[in-house]
Amino acid sequence: MGFPKKRSTGGEDEASAATETTRQSTMWSPYDEGPRSRGPLWFALGGLAVLGLLAGGLVIMWNTKTPGQAETARRTSAPLPSAPPGEFGFAGDRKNDPEPLTVKELFAQKKFTVEGRSYEMTITKTDKKCGDAANGEKLAKALKSGKCTQVVRASFRDKAGKVIGTIGVANLNNTASAKKVAAAGGKDKRSVYVKALPGKDAVTKYIGSGSGAAEIWTHGHYAIMVWFQNKDGSEPTKKTSKTLAQVADDIAKATAFKALDARSLSGYPAN
Template sequence: MTPPSPPSLSGRKRRRTPTRTQTLKSDRLEAWGLSQVQQRLLVIIGAVAGVLVAAVAIAFAISAIGNDFVPERATAAAVATQPRPDAYRGWISPKLFAPIAESKADPTPLTLKEVFAEKTLKEGRITLKLTAPKLDADCSTVVWGQELADRIAQAGCTQALRAAYLSADGRYVAQYTLLNLRDTASADGLVQSLTAAHRGSWVQVLDSAARLFPSGGHSEASGHAMGHYVGLVWIGRADGAEPGQKDDFVSLSLAVRGAEKAVFRRVVAAGSSAAPAS
């Protein structure tokens, strides 16, 4: 059964675009660079045929970042110096990512070319243009706030990859961050801790995107554990205004998550190496 989308996070009812089909078809997998053999491996890995459908259904639900929870504002000093999202939801890792539950099963470091290979991401009517991808080996340098810095250190973070996106029409801005952690437990703990921690600690804005996430402007975020990885989606209107009836934050969030294709390929690679020879 497809789970319902969560209610609006902004504290008021907003019209969302209709839910799209929640079946992951082969053309989508091919678009992600998976061959026919690799697609079959996804089915073999933990009988994920059903899980894939559920995972995509969840993706649509979690991409509707809003719910009825309105967090308290961070301290005036924190808001004045560091942009952070007004709304956040965290989601633990689905069973689909079991083959990469631990970093030792997926030891090859990530690269910018691998994660941000696509210069343009599209979903519905939204087209995002990539700008300023950056990789940091010292994860503490990509966040502000001691709580988050301590948490990612405890999680064994070895890489942080970030990129900013601007919509083709200039209406929206987004930033995606992918963290390479020790294991699923660490990833799950991090995304859950940010439910409260995002009020006083968050990811640093890339320099090129700083003007697009102004302090005091409205933005929304979500955290997604995927095996030993964590993806942080941060979106907003370029003018900092709250989304209106014509704003499609669902499609905006899904577009940004196109960067996660690299993680799906790693699931296939890890599952392929672990699969018994026929």
């Protein structure tokens, strides 16, 4: 039992809108782990006073446009860069989107609300060795094959403390590699998923224990890997699976996908 499929999976063609994403799902149990002021120039050269004043006037006129003003005019006249062709613009390939991800960019707010539902982030971690953030040898190999340079993870809880989970964003070299990572975490791969990141608080310290549900979504050259569960570790039922899916969707849209959408448009972090 996994999350409802709201986007196409990593093995299929990507959707038409730049902000849409590709997803894979699975569930398993249990978990194993101012201008410058210038004064007038005065000249007192006897019979050449008139010429001196004229010269002074020319100096003042020459400097009415300051260097700063000239630079501003040049900057505003420069054309804006055009996004590369493709569904995800700059984010389709890391060569067009070279800046590393940061925790601040992806997970800027510790507390936030989505349509009246409140969430809190409790812990973050950045892994440069991507395999350290993966559970399952096949996923670790797919990350390595895709030249993954980092996985940024964060864990969350809902206000009531009943739902907890981890989101990890992997930075791959291109869209094809991200899709391969998603395929490695397909619904039949019960031992392949993002490694849960337990917090130190009384609620998210239980992340990774018991049963849960997981998905791997893609956005250009990024793979967004999620694991969410009931706080008590109980196996998701049909009803609680919908709740897990809603929480995961809320948090991912408010954090990772929001940041990656900005990269699609510019090739740089929004912050």
